[in-house]
Amino acid sequence: MDKQNYVVGIGEVLWDILPDGKKIGGAPANFAYHVSQFGLCSQVVSAIGKDKLGYEIMDNFKSKGLGTLIEQVEYPTGTVQVQVDANGVPCYDIKENVAWDNLPFTDRLLQLAESTCAVCFGSLAQRNIISRTTINSFLDRMPDGDFQYKIFDINLRQGFYTKDILCNSLKQCNVLKINDEELVIISRLFGYLGIDLQDKCWILLAKYKLKMLILTCGVNGSYVFTPGNISFVETPKVKIADTVGAGDSFTATFIAAILKGKSINEAHKLAVDVSAYVCTKAGAMPEISSELLNRL
Numbered sequence: 001m002d003k004q005n006y007v008v009g010i011g012e013v014l015w016d017i018l019p020d021g022k023k024i025g026g027a028p029a030n031f032a033y034h035v036s037q038f039g040l041c042s043q044v045v046s047a048i049g050k051d052k053l054g055y056e057i058m059d060n061f062k063s064k065g066l067g068t069l070i071e072q073v074e075y076p077t078g079t080v081q082v083q084v085d086a087n088g089v090p091c092y093d094i095k096e097n098v099a100w101d102n103l104p105f106t107d108r109l110l111q112l113a114e115s116t117c118a119v120c121f122g123s124l125a126q127r128n129i130i131s132r133t134t135i136n137s138f139l140d141r142m143p144d145g146d147f148q149y150k151i152f153d154i155n156l157r158q159g160f161y162t163k164d165i166l167c168n169s170l171k172q173c174n175v176l177k178i179n180d181e182e183l184v185i186i187s188r189l190f191g192y193l194g195i196d197l198q199d200k201c202w203i204l205l206a207k208y209k210l211k212m213l214i215l216t217c218g219v220n221g222s223y224v225f226t227p228g229n230i231s232f233v234e235t236p237k238v239k240i241a242d243t244v245g246a247g248d249s250f251t252a253t254f255i256a257a258i259l260k261g262k263s264i265n266e267a268h269k270l271a272v273d274v275s276a277y278v279c280t281k282a283g284a285m286p287e288i289s290s291e292l293l294n295r296l
Helices: 027-037 052-063 107-113 129-141 163-172 180-190 197-207 246-259 264-279
Strands: 006-010 014-018 021-025 042-049 068-073 078-084 090-094 116-121 149-153 175-179 212-216 222-226 229-233
Touching (some): 006 027, 006 246, 014 052, 027 042, 027 116, 027 246, 042 052, 042 107, 052 068, 068 107, 107 116, 107 129, 129 163, 149 163, 149 246, 163 180, 175 180, 175 246, 180 197, 180 212, 197 212, 197 222, 212 246, 222 264, 229 264, 246 264
Parallel strands (some): 006 042, 006 116, 014 078, 116 149, 149 175, 175 212
Antiparallel strands (some): 014 021
16 A cells, blocks of 8 residues: 555444434544545455444444454443434434544554555544544654645534534644534634634634635535635535435535545535435445546
8 A cells, every 4th residue: 555545534434323223423534435436446444343233333343344443342332212202303322432432542453554645534533532643643653745635524423522622623734624504603613703604714714724615505506715716616406315324425516526636616516416326225225326436
């Protein structure tokens, strides 16, 4: 493997325990899987317990051909209890102090960091100081350069974030991925009130010296801000099966396209189309159509 060649998703891996069974979950795995579909060397970095649920996660990733650096720790494999109310609205109970909260920074992980050209991380996996320290150590050990991408896909979940964690992550990243609802929350936390959507993005881009800021607005389209430029792409109208993992597939496709030399606008258009395609399929990790894959 050439140096600086890996694309990594680091953070939580877990099972969503639904009324009708369980589904594998976690943004890092979704991201790494979709990156791998475009022919790049990806790794999902996380931790599992020494339990049946942990072994089932490894079997699942193996069946998908997904590269992994997953530590076994003395904590249970992560689960999320999902209850659906009478109106079909899901309610999540994300179990605490689980395996992915306790990801150690090992020599293997240090070596991977030094060979990584792009990493995607979020806020949820930083709720515990152990994994938070490991994620920050990984980011610190990654090479710096024009073609190194540290993507903070903010993914706010319940109350599992603080202003300090968000502030530090914004300083650590050079690409921010955020949706319109999250931007409202960030604006309240950081005091960006009475400023329109786009201006908030320009402020964040400049304040944290970002290479790019990706803003997704659901059916209202998406934006990619770079210093002095803005790309806007409308969201295609599709028949939605579910939206699980759509945002992760967007981030993965966008960064895969950039790494393969596509322009911001070309990468943006492909990311929008792949994300829309994933919405038409059940689950977070469908196989992407050859028509879309062949655009890279």
